[in-house]
Amino acid sequence: MDAIVNFGASKLTVYGNASLEQLKEAGAFEKLTIYPEKEKPEAIPIEPFWKRYSLLGLSLLFLIAGFIFSNNILFAAAILAGGFPLFKTGLKNLLHLEFDMRTLMTIAIIGAAIIGEWSEGAVVVLLFAISEVLEGYSMDKARKSIRSLMEMAPTEALILRNGQELLLKAEDIEVGDLMLVKPGQMIAMDGVIVEGISSVNQAAITGESVPVEKAVQDEVYAGTLNEEGFLKVKVTKLADDTTIAKIIQLVEDAQAEKAPSQQFVDRFAKYYTPVIMAVAALVAIVPPLFFEANWQEWIYQGLAVLVVGCPCALVISTPVSIVTAIGNAARHGVLIKGGSYLEELGALKAIAFDKTGTLTNGTPTVTDYINFSNEEDLLGKIAALEGMSQHPLASAIVKKAAYVKKNYVIEDFSALTGMGIKGTLDGTTYRIGNTKLFEDISARILEQITRLQNEGKTVMIAGTEKEIIGLIAVADEVRESSQSVIEHLHQLGVHHTILLTGDNQKTAEAIGRHTGVNSIKAELLPHDKLNFIKKLGKQFGRVGMVGDGVNDAPALAAANVGIAMGGAGTDTALETADIALMNDDLQKLPFAIKLSRKTLRIIKQNITLSIVVKLFALLLVVPGWLTLWIAIFADMGMTLLVTLNGLRLLRVKE
Known part of the structure; x- marks a missing residue:
């Protein structure tokens, strides 16, 4: 049998044959509450406060009575x-020659009792027990972000199966089942709406506080709240495969993964503890042996060194900060897949952006319509012709003319490869396409075409056999937030922002001017983007890549931090990127960088403060001023201080 403990997520994974009762029995000595992962924590009876801390209370009463x-x-x-x-x-560790903070504390307290310092030994025990309780409380507060996510997903749903309404557990619901969701209910499974209209609060998944309007064919996610209408939803994913289940799993995995600073601390603590024991032994033995000092006085000093030397504050300083930051990010719709990516994000010197679907909305839209003729319904006729076309931009024109009620009969329709389309309506032949489709274009019209193309738009010319009668410009519009996000990144010190796109140079330049990026690279294939990211890495050291997680996968993987847009509806984004912006919202990127930098600052503060205070306390050994009281403050006090400092990350907002 084997077991893996995820400290950050408070999760135990057991491999082998063991019943829940056996696991509960195994954890009883530490008063651990064990429950199945899919069971609601509220269903577990909570031990009364007085019973849970009875030994601590008894110890305090004995201590007061002793004084x-x-x-x-x-x-x-x-x-x-x-x-x-x-x-x-501590005694078990001592028998196995495993030296950690509990081993050091056990030796120190037994030693204090041997030399007759019973009162100070009792104070050390009590304060250590209190610090353990406070540390546990602080870590529980940090883990609460995951629990709040888990509590969002209902465990059962009303399913319409074979004409009957059945209340089924989430794990019993199958793909293809019809789920009935009433107003005010939580949606239990991922699916597609087949009947109904409503506004859905998706804050648990995307971090957006404003409800989103949903209609037939729109996706909905488990853990979101149906606010208004009655919905009939076709289930598309099993309970373990829902977006919220994946988010919970990824956040738990991220909190289990050790960040570089945490790996450093763990390595440091491994060698630090035996060194402290050796120093304590030397402090206790050398002065009496070689300088005829008082044995009891210097044994006491040696025991104080052991207490000071406990690496509690140092060991807890990084994980509490990482766990808190990743949980806070998840609540705001930013999924960070590990402590290492959290640390890297704040150190980025350059960020490259894909164009389509990242800096732009990803869907073509009609931006300009110019009618040179007297035909009132020219746009309707153009849309009718484009409705028969397979061209990617045709849908934008059809959408623009959605108000047209008249159904046109089109005759002799044909697509002209590389040029456009033509067809006959009401006896008149119309042509729609590029400049190759028209022989004589006046200077005035050419000037307008050039102006629109310089703005990064694709221009389609509409005309008859005799004349040009209109222009339509289509573009993938820039997101409203793109310019402000780039400005914010520059203010944060990310001075190098680069646009990478497979689109033509003129379109790229127009998007670049609009958004304010520093440089532009156009007409790139996926492998060109990959090579350019590698080049940026050599130039700036640390580089990030923001893309849609599909065709940008190679570049996302090559960057120090790959950031995917639209994680909520894209499995690829969740799988390939290091960070996913769940709401498809670029404005989350500056928030994530700000959170990363504050996390790094707090980790550095915690590590520095822990080491400096301990070194200062150890220096008090030289004049013989170190007492167990000072040692307790240097250890337990600092443990509590770094934990509370790490919890400040819960307050970081957008």
Whole structure:
């Protein structure tokens, strides 16, 4: 049998044959509450506060009584009551020659008792127990972000199957089932609306607070709230494959993955603990042996060194910050897949952007319509012809003329490869296409075509056999937020922003001017983007790539941090990118960078503060001023301080 513990997510994965009762029994000695992953935490009985902390309370009472009556037996009782869990682990570690903070504390407290410092030993035990409780509370607060996500997804849904309405558990619902969702209910499964119109609050998935209007053929996600109408939804994914299930899994995996700073701390602590034990031994032995100092006084100093040397604050400083930051990001619709990516994001010197679907909306739209003729319904006739075309831009024109009610009969329709289309309406032959389709174009019209093309638009000319009667310009419009996002990134110190696109140079230049990026690279194939990202990496050291997660996959993988747009509806984005913007919203990128940088600052503050305070306390050994009281502040006090400092990341907002 094997087991993996995910500390950040508070999750235990067991491989082998073990019942839930056996697991509960195994965790009982540490008062661990174990429940199945898919079971709601609220269903588990919570141990009363007085019972949960009875030993801690008893230890405090014995300690107070010990000071009142100056009785060492009462201090010993305080040590046993408050330090029982500590001693159990510490002595076991000592037998196996495993030296961690509990081992150091056990030796220090036993040593204090041996040299008669019962009162200070009792205080050390009590304060250590309190710091453990506070640390557990702080970590629970950080983990709450995952629990809030898990609580969003209902465990059952009303399903219409074989003409009957059945209330089924989420794991029993199959792909293709029809789910009935009433107003005010949470949507239990991912699916597509087949009947009904409503506004859906998708905050749990995308981080957007404003409800989104949903109609037939629109996707809905498990864990979102149906606010108004009655919906009939065709289930498209099993419970374990829903978007929210994937988000929870990825966030848990991310919190389990160690960031570079955490890996450094773990390596440091591995060698640091034995060194502290050796230093403590030297402090206790050398002065009495070689300088005729008092044995009891220097053994006491050595024990204080052990307490100071506990790496509690150092070990907890990074994981609490990473867990908190990743949870906060998930609540705001930014899925960060690991601590290493969180750290890298704040250090990016350059960010490259794909054009289509990233800086632009990704769907062509009619931007300009110029009618040179007297025909009132010219746009309707053009749309009728384009409706028979397979050209990618035809849908934009048809959408623009959606108001047209008249049904035109088209005769002799034909597509002219590389030029356009033509067809006859009401006895008149119309042509729609590029300049190759028309022989004589006046200077005035050519000037307008050139102006529109310089703005990055694709221009289609409409005419008859005799004359040009109109122009239609179509473009993939720039997102409203793109310019402000690029400005914000420049303000944050990401001075190098690059547009990478497979589109033509003129279109790229127009988009570049509109958004304010520093440089443009156009007419690139996917492998060209990949090579350019590698080149940027050599030039700037750390580079990010923002794309749609499909055709940009090679470039996303090559960048130090790959950021995918539209994670909520795109499995590819969740799988290929290091970070996914769930709401398809670029404005989340500056927030993520700000969060990353604050996380790095807090981690550095925590590590620096932990080491500096410990070094200062250790220097007090030289004049013999170090006491167990000072040692307790340097260790437990700093543990609590770095934990609270890490929790400040919960307050970072957009």
